[in-house]
Amino acid sequence: MNRTVYLNGAWLAEADAHVSIFDRGFLFADAIYEVTGVVNGKLLEYEGHSARLQRSMGELGLVCPLSPEELLGVHREIVQRNALSEGLIYLQISRGPADRDFAFPANPVPTLVLFTQAKAVLDNPKARTGISVALLPDLRWARCDIKTVQLLYPSMAKMEAARQGADDAWLVEEGFVTEASSASAHIITSDGVLVTRPLSQAILHGITRHSVLDLATTIGVAVEERPFSVEEAKTAAEAFITSATNFVLPVTQIDGQLIGDGQPGPLTLRLRELYIERKIASAI
Incomplete structure (x- = not known):
């Protein structure tokens, strides 16, 4: 280059x-x-x-x-x-x-x-198929809210996920998902509630995360900011990650288990579409 x-x-x-x-x-x-x-x-x-x-x-x-x-x-x-x-x-x-x-x-x-x-950030083929994630222990330092360059463990987690045949990793602490290796993690329950971990020192305060939660509320989706368990994630109706690189990206498989019918969920895709539409309109 x-x-x-x-x-x-x-x-x-x-x-x-x-x-x-x-x-x-x-x-x-x-x-x-x-x-x-x-x-x-x-x-x-x-x-x-x-x-x-x-x-x-x-x-x-x-x-x-x-x-x-x-x-x-x-x-x-x-x-x-x-x-x-x-x-x-x-x-x-x-x-x-x-x-x-x-x-x-x-x-x-x-x-x-x-x-x-x-990089083609709009036409991401994974938005059409979804990604698979492997569950790994969250072994990062305790100030994940600061966006530092000490990214060795997230890199190791991505490599271990790839070794297991997955696209990315979701990190787990005491049975609860914290976040993805370099993105925020979300699930949608069977009754249509968007659940994501609340802000704390344990996760990065995602900019895309914040915008997507606002969008969800705007279109009438109930949002709960609370920890969710591995079991709750595996039995969710939909799952997705958010980040500046991926916008809203469906998760269709967790540790080999299909989420929903194994296809990107309709609410996830709607949030992605709305996010892209509104953020392009407000770009500077």
Whole structure:
């Protein structure tokens, strides 16, 4: 690929962009990230991603070298420089380079990186077939509400799911589903109630999750934010995940057991359609 990327105020060819080996993002995963969807060259749900970025930075005591307005400008410019019509923008802020020490440096100079990923996010074939998930123990750290780059266990979970022949993993703690490896997990009960785990430090506060719950309420779907068990998930009428990359994506099989009739559920597909329609209309 021959992308133009953003690194600490400079626009560079991706092959020319380099970060110090002493960067704390590399040495300690002392960094946070955000991923914003792009459709028709416009940013989806940018306000929510920007707000979550500010929250994550506050939780880790990181300071962005750009103002929120300047950061929005960089997002728009990277779309233009890469002629990105559809795909994703990845942003990462680390505490920056410092001699290796567990203690934070006194006067850090953050590293800010953005790059694009061209990807067909609208026409996802898995939206028509659904995905299968494997259930795995949730062994992540206890602050999953902060969107840090320490993603080794989610990566391991995805690889183990693939080894088992599944598309992704749902993570389980004390018999209850927390979330997917990199998305929010939801079920729809036989009486049409949308159930998803409530916000806490145990899960990421998903931007797409929030929007989909609002959409569900708008169209008259009852929503319950509460933990749901593995057994409840396996016997649900429908199941799906939400994320900036997948929007609303049906889950049709959990640990080898078909959900409903094994096809994407009608409410799941309706929520996906509504989400795409409304978020494209409000993209900036």
